[in-house]
Amino acid sequence: MAINTQSNLPAPQQIYFDNVLLSVEQPDLIHKMCAMKRTMPNKSGNVLRQRRPGTLATAPIPLEGTGTHPALQLMSVMDFDIRLKTYGTGVAIHEDVIMCNQDSVLNEAALSLGINLRETEDQLIRDTLAATPGFINAVGGFNGDTPTNIARSDVDEVVKSLKKHSGKTFLSGQSGENKFGSAPIRNAYMALGHTDLIGQLEEIEGFINTWNYPNAQDVIESEWGSAGNLRFFLSPKGAKETAASLLGADVYDIFCVARDSYTYVDQNNYNSQFIYHGPEHSGFLNLYSTAAWKMRTGCGIVNDAWLVKFRATLG
């Protein structure tokens, strides 16, 4: 008895295209979250100027019986200028693609461009934090390198440096709760680092992982845990210097920041523009369309004493 199978009746359309796009790698972007965020209005130039008043000398001399006024003081200020620049990129899509492809290419382009925009923004902030301030090497670790892997004494040194200059912590502490395995969390500065540090952080004396926080509901995806007065936020886009240690290992830059240490600024309506030009813009034959993003942004450190680039290797 004959039976018809796929071998003699192959399906003319052998592939069913699932039009639900697969998830795209979207790294945690951590470098913007600690910035002071400002928006400049249009038609106001391209530089944001921020001013910090200086301190005045204290006046410990008693005035009783003198009848005279003390000397008046001159005020001082420091201005910090952040220049905005425009960034952007895009894709061109030929009409053949639109005509032939079953998938929604423009949707894919929009997704890719959106991720690309935010990664670019994160990179610009990260590189600003990496380039300008001074650094502290980890020196208390055991790996014999320079810098060493992170020890608790290094964490304390960073915190001491920030605290010495009256840097304010970002996060208030969490009181201890009667939950198994949890521990109270101190008020903390933010430490922004690379995901390669996973495993290293757990080696720090007193490290508390996020799942051991008294209240894990306050934890965002990128947070990994805390040690001393630092809470660590990790990203695969964290700063890393290739072969930059004494022994040739990669060095990880962990940005430990207090409040108001750096500013991120955009200009009105220009922080994330998605720009689509249909094929009618491509010429008399309407051959291709374009999709692009554009932003106008700037970043700058406004108090170098409140930001420490903490360098460490892996143990």
Add this chain to the structure above:
Amino acid sequence: MNNDIIQQGYFTSTGVNYTIKLLSDMDWLRIVNLTQSAAQNNGYGFEYFWQRGMGTTGIMYYHPAGDHTMAVNSIASAFTAVNTGLQTLGPTIATTAGTNATRPVISTGSTAGLSDGCIVRLNSTAHTDLNGLDFTVDNVVANTSFRLANTLATAPGAIAGAGTWRLVARSIEEYKLIKPSARIISNITQATSAVVTTLVDHGLSVGQRVKFSIPHAVYGMVQLDGLNGIVTAVSAAGVWPQTFTVNIDTTGFTAFAYPTIANLVTYGAFTNAQVFPMGQGTTGTYNYTFEDAVTNQAFIGMILTAGTTGPAGNNADVIYWRAGKSFNQ
């Protein structure tokens, strides 16, 4: 977008490699050396063409005799496309020795990609006080050696044997996205206006304000830690060691020392002495701005090689260029 000319311009050659900075990518570049087009110099190139896909090779039109006749040839290593936003380390290349000097000479069998002003990173050498750090180099002798361009206050203390070097950047223009940026200090003089040397060329200019961090006693001049001052002079470009002068009196300070190999054995790991930019000094005593320290100076562009058969020409040649963009097939 098809065959668009995105930028054009001209420059007068100084006889050294020239970088055309575009803020957009390019697919082709045409160079016309106006001076050599008019001249009748035998063997001199007067027009060059590069297109994406050619790598560093270009097409050169030149005078094959001492007249206005024309010939054509391909010319290697004439164009180097650069995108300072996408810098990666060069390949690992072996070194064979390093001298015990304040400007150590590093011997290597390959100086591929190196020229004066390049920045390299040393690894695995017996000069443990230099390993993992970035240095500007000069005195590049092809496939023989290069020298650390900026003077160390103290020689390493021993001759180095085998190790490796990697190219970090071809110049400080390509070194960091944000400029100027922090530097590790190699020397500071004791003077009424201190003269400062850094491992990588400082890239500062007169009027900028810098802050010092001397975090360890091994560096000697700990009195400078935390002080800031204004740059009052910088050494001439292209001449090493590169230094800058700052309006801080260091005559009463302890002498600066660069850590030696022996110091590393004694002290183990420590944080390097650094200087970092704080902004632009202004006329007021207290006011300064930070603008120069946060400016993204990254660029996409093309480095033109100088010389008789190079698109950057010889000294005083007037050179015109056009860059364009087109779809690729």
